[in-house]
Amino acid sequence: MVMQNKKELIEKLTGVHSSKKSYYVALKEKINELLQIKREWEVTFSAVTDLLVFINSDYEIQRVNKAAVDFFTTPESDLLGSKCYKLFYGREEKCSPCIGDQVLNTQKTSYLQSRTRYNRVLDIFAYPAFTEQNKPYGVTYYAKDVTRLIDSIKLASMGEMSAGVAHELNSPLTAIVGNSQLLLREASPDNPHYQLIKDIHTSGIRCQRIIKNLMTFSRQDEFTFEKIDLNTIVKSGLELAAYQIEKSKIDLVVDLYENVPALSGSGNGLEQIIVNLLLNAKDAVEEKMQTEKNGEKGIVTIKTRIHPDNEFAIVDVSDNGHGIEQEHVSQIFNPFYTTKSSGKGTGLGLSVSLGIAQAHGGFIDLDTTVGEGSTFSLILPLDQEAPVKNGTMKMQCD
Amino acid sequence: MYISKFVTPEIIYGTGSLSQAGECCSRLGSSRVFLVADPGVLICGWVEKAIFFLNEANLEYRLWTDFSANPRDYEVEEGAILFNDCGCDAVLAIGGGSAVDAAKAVATLSTNRGKIHDFEGIDMIKEPLPPLIVIPSTAGSGAEVSQFAIISDSKRKIKMTIISKSLVPDIAITDPLILSTVNSKVTAHTGMEALSHAIEAYLSLAATDMTDIHALHAIKLISANLRSSVASQVDEAAKIAMSKASLHAGIAFSNAVLGLTHAMTHQVGGLLDLPIGTINAVLLPYVMRFNLIACVDKYASIAEVMGAQTDNMSTREKAEEAINMVRELARDVGIPSGLAELGLPEDSIPNLSRNAINDACFITNPRDADEDDIINIFRSALEAKDGEQ
Numbered sequence: 125m126v127m128q129n130k131k132e133l134i135e136k137l138t139g140v141h142s143s144k145k146s147y148y149v150a151l152k153e154k155i156n157e158l159l160q161i162k163r164e165w166e167v168t169f170s171a172v173t174d175l176l177v178f179i180n181s182d183y184e185i186q187r188v189n190k191a192a193v194d195f196f197t198t199p200e201s202d203l204l205g206s207k208c209y210k211l212f213y214g215r216e217e218k219c220s221p222c223i224g225d226q227v228l229n230t231q232k233t234s235y236l237q238s239r240t241r242y243n244r245v246l247d248i249f250a251y252p253a254f255t256e257q258n259k260p261y262g263v264t265y266y267a268k269d270v271t272r273l274i275d276s277i278k279l280a281s282m283g284e285m286s287a288g289v290a291h292e293l294n295s296p297l298t299a300i301v302g303n304s305q306l307l308l309r310e311a312s313p314d315n316p317h318y319q320l321i322k323d324i325h326t327s328g329i330r331c332q333r334i335i336k337n338l339m340t341f342s343r344q345d346e347f348t349f350e351k352i353d354l355n356t357i358v359k360s361g362l363e364l365a366a367y368q369i370e371k372s373k374i375d376l377v378v379d380l381y382e383n384v385p386a387l388s389g390s391g392n393g394l395e396q397i398i399v400n401l402l403l404n405a406k407d408a409v410e411e412k413m414q415t416e417k418n419g420e421k422g423i424v425t426i427k428t429r430i431h432p433d434n435e436f437a438i439v440d441v442s443d444n445g446h447g448i449e450q451e452h453v454s455q456i457f458n459p460f461y462t463t464k465s466s467g468k469g470t471g472l473g474l475s476v477s478l479g480i481a482q483a484h485g486g487f488i489d490l491d492t493t494v495g496e497g498s499t500f501s502l503i504l505p506l507d508q509e510a511p512v513k514n515g516t517m518k519m520q521c522d
Numbered sequence: 523m524y525i526s527k528f529v530t531p532e533i534i535y536g537t538g539s540l541s542q543a544g545e546c547c548s549r550l551g552s553s554r555v556f557l558v559a560d561p562g563v564l565i566c567g568w569v570e571k572a573i574f575f576l577n578e579a580n581l582e583y584r585l586w587t588d589f590s591a592n593p594r595d596y597e598v599e600e601g602a603i604l605f606n607d608c609g610c611d612a613v614l615a616i617g618g619g620s621a622v623d624a625a626k627a628v629a630t631l632s633t634n635r636g637k638i639h640d641f642e643g644i645d646m647i648k649e650p651l652p653p654l655i656v657i658p659s660t661a662g663s664g665a666e667v668s669q670f671a672i673i674s675d676s677k678r679k680i681k682m683t684i685i686s687k688s689l690v691p692d693i694a695i696t697d698p699l700i701l702s703t704v705n706s707k708v709t710a711h712t713g714m715e716a717l718s719h720a721i722e723a724y725l726s727l728a729a730t731d732m733t734d735i736h737a738l739h740a741i742k743l744i745s746a747n748l749r750s751s752v753a754s755q756v757d758e759a760a761k762i763a764m765s766k767a768s769l770h771a772g773i774a775f776s777n778a779v780l781g782l783t784h785a786m787t788h789q790v791g792g793l794l795d796l797p798i799g800t801i802n803a804v805l806l807p808y809v810m811r812f813n814l815i816a817c818v819d820k821y822a823s824i825a826e827v828m829g830a831q832t833d834n835m836s837t838r839e840k841a842e843e844a845i846n847m848v849r850e851l852a853r854d855v856g857i858p859s860g861l862a863e864l865g866l867p868e869d870s871i872p873n874l875s876r877n878a879i880n881d882a883c884f885i886t887n888p889r890d891a892d893e894d895d896i897i898n899i900f901r902s903a904l905e906a907k908d909g910e911q
Contacts, residue, residue, distance in 0.1 A: 130885075
């Protein structure tokens with residue numbers, strides 16, 4: 125027994141059963157521990173639906189969360205290392221004033237609301253980060269996309285204003301349309317003034333329609349759904365738009381598929397979409413013709429068709445204009461977003477159109493190639509039972 | 523037959539090998555070195571040289587010299603805080619046994635939470651240590667290759683022995699040039715310390731063929747060169763031989779452990795602030811006398827490697843001659859013959875003896891002993907009486 129104890133003691137003393145502690149094991153444990161912490165942070169950050177962007181003191185992006193990757197539609201690897209002013213505003217120079225500098229200088233959190241790339245309004249909170257030695261280390265940006273909120277406020281005030289204007293215009297228009305109607309009834313078509321009065325009447329009706337649109341937009345008017353023939357709608361839309369297109373020396377090609385089944389919807393609403401798409405197409409072609417004097421002849425094509433699986437009726441409006449830059453594509457359906465020169469467009473057309481299409485259970489698709497032109501397709505489901513409730517459908521903006 | 527183990531660090535040996543210091547630290551992944559240095563080495567300019575080589579390897583460093591000749595618990599605890607505060611990532615010790623022990627303790631505390639007392643005993647270190655590079659400036663402690671560190675417990679007034687494979691340095695650099703600058707007194711007691719290491723390792727219950735080779739070679743070198751090394755600080759051949767002897771003794775005792783001499787020395791060292799080597803040297807012949815009957819043959823071998831004329835002697839006579847030769851060597855290099863000369867109070871002996879039984883070094887002593895045996899050895903040593911036990 126004593127022997128055994130002594131033997132064990134000596135083996136213990138000479139370290140037969142012990143070795144120099146290995147850093148490998150300790151390191152492996154530490155790495156796993158850190159990875160676990162990293163994963164937890166990543167899960168935490170990616171769960172945040174607002175943007176989190178961390179920059180160093182050279183304004184270079186160091187970390188982004190998933191929401192930021194989605195917002196900038198750029199892979200994380202491309203975001204990292206790029207300058208924050210480039211990322212947020214597409215600028216080549218640091219912003220002036222720079223909110224990052226400000227928080228690092230004051231060591232206090234700061235807030236800023238600004239319109240960034242992609243025409244998005246962000247509420248940006250900047251938090252300074254310091255090293256253990258209290259040296260400026262970088263800035264954490266927490267940004268919330270408040271575009272919808274801001275635009276809806278703008279929309280609401282716009283709506284109130286336009287409702288007022290529309291109301292004021294309605295009475296004189298009733299007089300113009302009613303009186304011209306009376307004159308037309310009494311005048312013979314041979315009368316040299318007949319055409320002039322007819323133009324007054326048609327234009328008056330068109331004004332009423334525009335006002336109706338404004339009312340639709342501002343008050344989110346309810347549509348009355350009825351059985352309609354799509355080609356008829358297209359034709360009446362053409363009546364309103366053809367003159368302007370042809371006046372601009374643009375060829376108009378009409379290609380209507382005869383056997384489009386009747387569908388249920390708002391004739392006025394859909395006609396509004398058609399007119400809107402046609403006038404947009406005209407503007408696009410015109411713009412191209414202005415920049416390229418000797419370019420090919422401008423053509424606007426409108427076409428109706430049935431989707432091969434008979435589920436959708438489609439109206440394609442194509443132009444051979446400039447096409448739309450990729451950066452604008454995701455924005456053009458937003459209210460008040462326009463690439464047209466000021467005065468020419470309000471930025472409401474497509475957003476109202478999309479709203480109407482959605483109220484019909486449909487949507488508007490876009491196929492565009494820069495330099496070749498665009499095709500907007502109004503796609504309406506043929507089975508109209510589902511979206512029609514009590515004969516009316518509330519239209520939604522945006 | 524015991525299962526045995528043999529461990530050494532990477533050993534770099536050679537005149538001018540100090541120049542490897544920076545490269546070694548850098549190779550082990552360091553960028554900021556915690557440089558532990560003896561005040562004595564500082565004066566001799568070796569630290570300056572070491573710093574030159576650290577700079578050459580583009581390493582930053584933090585010099586630390588705030589420890590006693592027998593490093594104390596609170597000193598090494600402060601050192602460890604400094605190590606971490608400075609963001610160091612390796613320990614380079616240049617100096618005697620105390621610098622190396624202090625460096626080992628700092629390294630231990632830098633990664634293992636707690637007080638240095640928590641690691642007293644065998645294999646108590648749980649976390650790996652930062653890279654540890656040791657450059658001995660005295661031939662004796664063997665700490666540059668050993669798995670031991672001795673730290674003074676300032677409250678209990680004893681020396682704690684920490685034993686762990688983790689204390690074996692990663693790299694030991696032995697440069698005989700550094701060893702040549704210490705004074706003759708230090709040369710003497712460190713040389714005798716190396717001798718006691720070699721002899722106790724050779725007699726140890728844990729000795730193996732591997733350790734015997736190193737132990738006997740160390741005894742031979744010391745016996746032949748210690749006198750001339752003490753006699754002249756410029757005897758280069760003697761210095762080189764002593765540096766080799768220290769290294770071999772260190773390798774031997776680090777693997778075979780020691781015996782009762784060291785178990786007793788540690789107790790006296792806790793009480794009197796004296797160089798370990800001096801106490802060892804005084805006690806060694808008395809303990810050898812006590813242990814003789816356990817391993818007469820080995821004593822005879824010691825006498826032979828020490829160069830005794832043993833032609834017509836019996837084994838027993840040869841063994842006796844070994845003790846005489848050790849005593850003679852100690853006397854020649856100026857070691858006192860008894861503990862009384864060192865100022866050990868007689869009434870401390872029972873207490874010291876009781877503690878010696880519990881010292882880890884006692885486990886491998888070749889002869890069993892009880893408290894009374896140890897009291898007797900202490901008494902003989904105190905009065906310098908070399909009587910038959």
